[in-house]
Amino acid sequence: MxxxxxxxxxxxxxxxxxxxxxxxxxxxxxxxxxxxxxxxxxxxxxxxxxxxxxxxxxxxxxxxxxxxxxxxxxxxxxxxxxxxxxxxxxxxxxxWSAQKAVSSMSGMSAEEYAQMMLAGGRSPEGLRSIRDKN
Amino acid sequence: MxxxxxxxxxxxxxxxxxxxxxxxxxxxxxxxxxxxxxxxxxxxxxxxxxxxxxxxxxxxxxxxxxxxxxxxxxxxxxxxxxxxxxxxxxxxxxxWSAQKAVSSMSGMSAEEYAQMMLAGGRSPEGLRSIRDKN
Amino acid sequence: MARISGGIATSHVPAIGAAFDLGKTEEPYWKPIFEGYEYVKEWIKDNTPDVVILIYNDHASSLMLDIVPTFALGFAEKFESADEGWGRRPVPVVENHLDLAAHVAEQLVIDEFDITLINEMDVDHGCTVPLSLVFGDVEEWPCKVIPLAVNVTQFPTPSGERCWKLGEAIRNAVKTFPEDLNVQVWGTGGMSHQLQGTRAGLINEEFDNRFLDLLAHEPEELKYITRLEYLREAGTEGIEMIMWLIMRAALGYGVEEKHRFYRVPASNTAVGHVVYESKS
Amino acid sequence: MARISGGIATSHVPAIGAAFDLGKTEEPYWKPIFEGYEYVKEWIKDNTPDVVILIYNDHASSLMLDIVPTFALGFAEKFESADEGWGRRPVPVVENHLDLAAHVAEQLVIDEFDITLINEMDVDHGCTVPLSLVFGDVEEWPCKVIPLAVNVTQFPTPSGERCWKLGEAIRNAVKTFPEDLNVQVWGTGGMSHQLQGTRAGLINEEFDNRFLDLLAHEPEELKYITRLEYLREAGTEGIEMIMWLIMRAALGYGVEEKHRFYRVPASNTAVGHVVYESKS
Ligand SMILES: [Fe+3]
Ligand SMILES: [Fe+3]
The missing domain is CATH 1.10.700.10 (Dioxygenase LigAB, LigA subunit)
Structure with missing residues (x-):
C-alpha cells in the first residue's frame, strides 16, 4: 500500500x-x-x-x-x-557576508537585521501560516 | 531487521x-x-x-x-x-561496430565470432561457475 | 485521473538504432528483427499514450562516471539524444511531462524511494532506440516521455524485488495524478548478452524464454533472480532485464500479452520484445 | 568487527568556517561560539575514530544543479574543499575509507536504500566546518571520512522517518564490516534558520531546544516532524536537522549525552551541538 x-x-x-x-x-x-x-x-x-x-x-x-x-x-x-x-x-x-546578503531580503537595513539576530532572531510568532495567522 | x-x-x-x-x-x-x-x-x-x-x-x-x-x-x-x-x-x-569490438576479447576472430552469434550465440553450458564447472 | 493502460518491453541494442538510422531495415540480417516490431507499430497507432514513463539504463553517456544514481528520474524539460561516439542519433528531442514527473517524484519519495532528480542530461540508445522501434521515423515523438534510469552496472545494483516495488509505486503515483492522462510504462534492455571477456557473446535462450513466459502471468518468480544469477545465466549485461520487472509491476496484476517476439542475434544480443495491455 | 562508538551533531554555518580560517575565534562575536566546542576538542583526543561517516547536505556546491540525489554516498578516494565563491577553505583533503564505503553502499542497497554513488565531488562547509570545529587547525584530518549528502533543498526531500531508517541501516552495515574499526557518525546542519524572504532571520529557540531534549532519549517523536512543520517552525533551512536524526538512529537505543551546546546567533543561524557516546 x-x-x-x-x-x-x-x-x-x-x-x-x-x-x-x-x-x-x-x-x-x-x-x-x-x-x-x-x-x-x-x-x-x-x-x-x-x-x-x-x-x-x-x-x-x-x-x-x-x-x-x-x-x-x-x-x-x-x-x-x-x-x-x-x-x-x-x-x-x-x-558580502551571508548575513548582509540575507538581510537585503528582510525588509530591514543590514544593521537592524544584525541587531535582531543578536537579540535572538526573528520570532516565528504570527509567521507560521498565512491562513491561520499564527 | x-x-x-x-x-x-x-x-x-x-x-x-x-x-x-x-x-x-x-x-x-x-x-x-x-x-x-x-x-x-x-x-x-x-x-x-x-x-x-x-x-x-x-x-x-x-x-x-x-x-x-x-x-x-x-x-x-x-x-x-x-x-x-x-x-x-x-x-x-x-x-568499429560493437560486435567487432566485443569479438576482440572473445578469443576468436571477428568472423568466427559473427558466425557463432548467427548460430545462436555462446552457450552458457560449462561457463556458469569456475568452481562448479557447469 | 491518470491511468497506466499498457506497457512495452524491448531490447535496446545500439546496432538496431544504427540499422534504423542508416536505412538498413530491409537487409537480410536486420529484416527479421524489424519485422518483430511490425505489430507494435500498428498497435501504437490505436494506443498512443499521452506520456510514456520509460525505464532504461544509461550506458556511460550521462550517469555512470562521477555520479551513479540507483534510480534517476528525468526532471529536465527535454532531453537530447546523446553522442555515444559516432554522433547524435538523428531523432526528435525527448520532451518531458514535468507536472507528472514532479508528482511521481513526490509520491516516490513519500513511498520511501530515494530517487535522484535529473535536471539536465542526454538520453542514449537505451531510451531512443525503443522510441524509434515503436514510433518509427517521425519528426516529433507523438507523446511526452519521462525517462527513469536504473543503475545496472556499477556494483551495488538494485535487486529485482526493489525494482518490482518501484514499479508498484509508479503505478500508485500515476493513479493519484489528478489530470486525465493515458500513461504507458516501457522497460528496455536485455535480453541475455555479455559484452566482455572470453565469455563474450553468451546467449541463453532457455533463460530468456522462461523469463518471457513468466513475465505476463507469474512475474513474482522473477523478482527473486539475483544479480549473481543474471550474471551466470544471462551474461554481464543480462541484468538489464530488471527494467522489464519495473514495467511489469507498474501494470498491476492482470495483463493481456498482445505480442511477443524473440530473436537471436542482433549484434551481440538476444532481442526480446513484448506488448501488454493492463486489465485493471 | 567495526562498531559505531559515538556521534556528534553540529550546525555548519559557513561564517563559523570563515571566522576559524581568519583567526577571529577570540573576537567577542565568535568567542562564545567557539567556547561551545572546547569540550568536543578535548573529548575527541581520547575518542579519535578510525572513520567518520559524515551526514551533511551539499549547498549547491556539487549536487544541486544537474543531478539531485536523495542520498549520495562518497565513493571517491578523496574530496577537496569546495570553492563556494570566496576560494577553497585552507583545510586538509578529506580522505575516504573506500572498503568501508563499498561495504556500506552494498548493505544499504540490499536494505533497499536507493543510494547514489559519488565517484568525484568537492565537499563544502557542510562537511569541512564540523571537521574544523572538532579537530581544530591540523595538517591532516586524523581519521578517514565517508561523506553522505542528503537532499534537503529541492522538493521532494526525504522524510524524517526515512532518514531514521537510513541511520538504522548504516548502523547495521557498519556492524557487519569484518575489519575492526572504531566508527563515529556525525550529523551536521541546522538548527533553526531561514535564508530568504521577509521571514529571513527566523529563529525558534523553543523548537530547537525541544529537538535537543528529545534527541538523546526520545528521538522517535522527532521522526514524524514533516518538512512542512520544519518550514513553519524552524525556517526554510531548519530541515537540515533531519541529518541529526540519521546520526542518532545510527547510534542505537542507548546513548549518553556527553555535551550539549546552544547559542543564537552565528550569522543567520541558531547554533546547536551535541556529543553522544553509544551504550550498545
Ligand atoms: Fe543496454
Ligand atoms: Fe547548511
Missing part, C-alpha cells in the same frame, strides 16, 4: 514570506543557477566583475533574471525561481 | 571470463573512463585521432592503461578496471 501524503502541497505556499524550491523553480532558475555555480572559480568571478553584463549574456537566463543579478536584487531572484544556496555565490563574489 | 545477503560477494569472481564492475574497478579506471567519455564530442575524437599519445597524456591514466588504449587491447583495459559501456566509445571513434 502506498503511503499517504502527510500534508497537501498547497500548504507549502501558506508560509509567510517563504518560497519552497520545487521542480517549477528548479526549471525556471536552471540557467541562473548555472551562472551562480560558475562563480565557484576565481577566473570566472574576475571575468564577471570585469564585465557583468557581458558575462551574464553567456548564460540562457531571462532578461529579468539578468537585471535582477545586476541590481543584486535577491528578493526578485528568489521570486524568479532562485534558491539561496546558489544565489549566495553572487554575494560571496561581491565580498 | 537488516536483510541478509543473498550470496557472498566472492561469488562474483566465480564466473569464467567475467569481471564485475565494482568500486575498486570504478576507482582504478576513473581517468581512463574520463578519457572514454571525452570521445562523446566530435572535436575530441578528431584531436585524439590526430595525436593519440598526446591526447591520452592529458588524462591522469596509468601508463599501462594508455598503452592498452593505443593497442586497442580491450581485454587488458577490462583487466585494468575498464567497463565496456565506457570502452565502446573508443571502438566507435575507430568506426
Amino acid at each position: 502506498p503511503r499517504t501524503r502527510l500534508y497537501s502541497l498547497d500548504e507549502l505556499d501558506d508560509i509567510p514570506g517563504t518560497k519552497v524550491f520545487r521542480a517549477r523553480e528548479s526549471r525556471q532558475a536552471y540557467h541562473l543557477h548555472k551562472f551562480c555555480m560558475s562563480l565557484m572559480k576565481e577566473e570566472n568571478r574576475k571575468a564577471f566583475k570585469e564585465d557583468e553584463r557581458g558575462y551574464l549574456d553567456q548564460y540562457a537566463m531571462t532578461e529579468e533574471q539578468k537585471e535582477a543579478v545586476l541590481e543584486r536584487n535577491l528578493t526578485k531572484l528568489i521570486d524568479l525561481g532562485g534558491n539561496m544556496y546558489f544565489l549566495v555565490k553572487i554575494a560571496s563574489t561581491d565580498g | 537488516p536483510r541478509t545477503r543473498l550470496y557472498s560477494l566472492d561469488e562474483l569472481d566465480d564466473i569464467p571470463g567475467t569481471k564485475v564492475f565494482r568500486a575498486r574497478e570504478s576507482r582504478q579506471a576513473y581517468h581512463l573512463h574520463k578519457f572514454c567519455m571525452s570521445l562523446m564530442k566530435e572535436e575530441n575524437r578528431k584531436a585524439f585521432k590526430e595525436d593519440e599519445r598526446g591526447y591520452l597524456d592529458q588524462y591522469a591514466m596509468t601508463e599501462e592503461q594508455k598503452e592498452a588504449v593505443l593497442e586497442r587491447n580491450l581485454t587488458k583495459l577490462i583487466d585494468l578496471g575498464g567497463n565496456m559501456y565506457f570502452l565502446v566509445k573508443i571502438a566507435s571513434t575507430d568506426g
Whole structure:
C-alpha cells in the first residue's frame, strides 16, 4: 500500500514570506543557477566583475533574471525561481557576508537585521501560516 | 531487521571470463573512463585521432592503461578496471561496430565470432561457475 | 485521473538504432528483427499514450562516471539524444511531462524511494532506440516521455524485488495524478548478452524464454533472480532485464500479452520484445 | 568487527568556517561560539575514530544543479574543499575509507536504500566546518571520512522517518564490516534558520531546544516532524536537522549525552551541538 501524503502541497505556499524550491523553480532558475555555480572559480568571478553584463549574456537566463543579478536584487531572484544556496555565490563574489546578503531580503537595513539576530532572531510568532495567522 | 545477503560477494569472481564492475574497478579506471567519455564530442575524437599519445597524456591514466588504449587491447583495459559501456566509445571513434569490438576479447576472430552469434550465440553450458564447472 | 493502460518491453541494442538510422531495415540480417516490431507499430497507432514513463539504463553517456544514481528520474524539460561516439542519433528531442514527473517524484519519495532528480542530461540508445522501434521515423515523438534510469552496472545494483516495488509505486503515483492522462510504462534492455571477456557473446535462450513466459502471468518468480544469477545465466549485461520487472509491476496484476517476439542475434544480443495491455 | 562508538551533531554555518580560517575565534562575536566546542576538542583526543561517516547536505556546491540525489554516498578516494565563491577553505583533503564505503553502499542497497554513488565531488562547509570545529587547525584530518549528502533543498526531500531508517541501516552495515574499526557518525546542519524572504532571520529557540531534549532519549517523536512543520517552525533551512536524526538512529537505543551546546546567533543561524557516546 502506498503511503499517504502527510500534508497537501498547497500548504507549502501558506508560509509567510517563504518560497519552497520545487521542480517549477528548479526549471525556471536552471540557467541562473548555472551562472551562480560558475562563480565557484576565481577566473570566472574576475571575468564577471570585469564585465557583468557581458558575462551574464553567456548564460540562457531571462532578461529579468539578468537585471535582477545586476541590481543584486535577491528578493526578485528568489521570486524568479532562485534558491539561496546558489544565489549566495553572487554575494560571496561581491565580498558580502551571508548575513548582509540575507538581510537585503528582510525588509530591514543590514544593521537592524544584525541587531535582531543578536537579540535572538526573528520570532516565528504570527509567521507560521498565512491562513491561520499564527 | 537488516536483510541478509543473498550470496557472498566472492561469488562474483566465480564466473569464467567475467569481471564485475565494482568500486575498486570504478576507482582504478576513473581517468581512463574520463578519457572514454571525452570521445562523446566530435572535436575530441578528431584531436585524439590526430595525436593519440598526446591526447591520452592529458588524462591522469596509468601508463599501462594508455598503452592498452593505443593497442586497442580491450581485454587488458577490462583487466585494468575498464567497463565496456565506457570502452565502446573508443571502438566507435575507430568506426568499429560493437560486435567487432566485443569479438576482440572473445578469443576468436571477428568472423568466427559473427558466425557463432548467427548460430545462436555462446552457450552458457560449462561457463556458469569456475568452481562448479557447469 | 491518470491511468497506466499498457506497457512495452524491448531490447535496446545500439546496432538496431544504427540499422534504423542508416536505412538498413530491409537487409537480410536486420529484416527479421524489424519485422518483430511490425505489430507494435500498428498497435501504437490505436494506443498512443499521452506520456510514456520509460525505464532504461544509461550506458556511460550521462550517469555512470562521477555520479551513479540507483534510480534517476528525468526532471529536465527535454532531453537530447546523446553522442555515444559516432554522433547524435538523428531523432526528435525527448520532451518531458514535468507536472507528472514532479508528482511521481513526490509520491516516490513519500513511498520511501530515494530517487535522484535529473535536471539536465542526454538520453542514449537505451531510451531512443525503443522510441524509434515503436514510433518509427517521425519528426516529433507523438507523446511526452519521462525517462527513469536504473543503475545496472556499477556494483551495488538494485535487486529485482526493489525494482518490482518501484514499479508498484509508479503505478500508485500515476493513479493519484489528478489530470486525465493515458500513461504507458516501457522497460528496455536485455535480453541475455555479455559484452566482455572470453565469455563474450553468451546467449541463453532457455533463460530468456522462461523469463518471457513468466513475465505476463507469474512475474513474482522473477523478482527473486539475483544479480549473481543474471550474471551466470544471462551474461554481464543480462541484468538489464530488471527494467522489464519495473514495467511489469507498474501494470498491476492482470495483463493481456498482445505480442511477443524473440530473436537471436542482433549484434551481440538476444532481442526480446513484448506488448501488454493492463486489465485493471 | 567495526562498531559505531559515538556521534556528534553540529550546525555548519559557513561564517563559523570563515571566522576559524581568519583567526577571529577570540573576537567577542565568535568567542562564545567557539567556547561551545572546547569540550568536543578535548573529548575527541581520547575518542579519535578510525572513520567518520559524515551526514551533511551539499549547498549547491556539487549536487544541486544537474543531478539531485536523495542520498549520495562518497565513493571517491578523496574530496577537496569546495570553492563556494570566496576560494577553497585552507583545510586538509578529506580522505575516504573506500572498503568501508563499498561495504556500506552494498548493505544499504540490499536494505533497499536507493543510494547514489559519488565517484568525484568537492565537499563544502557542510562537511569541512564540523571537521574544523572538532579537530581544530591540523595538517591532516586524523581519521578517514565517508561523506553522505542528503537532499534537503529541492522538493521532494526525504522524510524524517526515512532518514531514521537510513541511520538504522548504516548502523547495521557498519556492524557487519569484518575489519575492526572504531566508527563515529556525525550529523551536521541546522538548527533553526531561514535564508530568504521577509521571514529571513527566523529563529525558534523553543523548537530547537525541544529537538535537543528529545534527541538523546526520545528521538522517535522527532521522526514524524514533516518538512512542512520544519518550514513553519524552524525556517526554510531548519530541515537540515533531519541529518541529526540519521546520526542518532545510527547510534542505537542507548546513548549518553556527553555535551550539549546552544547559542543564537552565528550569522543567520541558531547554533546547536551535541556529543553522544553509544551504550550498545
Ligand atoms: Fe543496454
Ligand atoms: Fe547548511
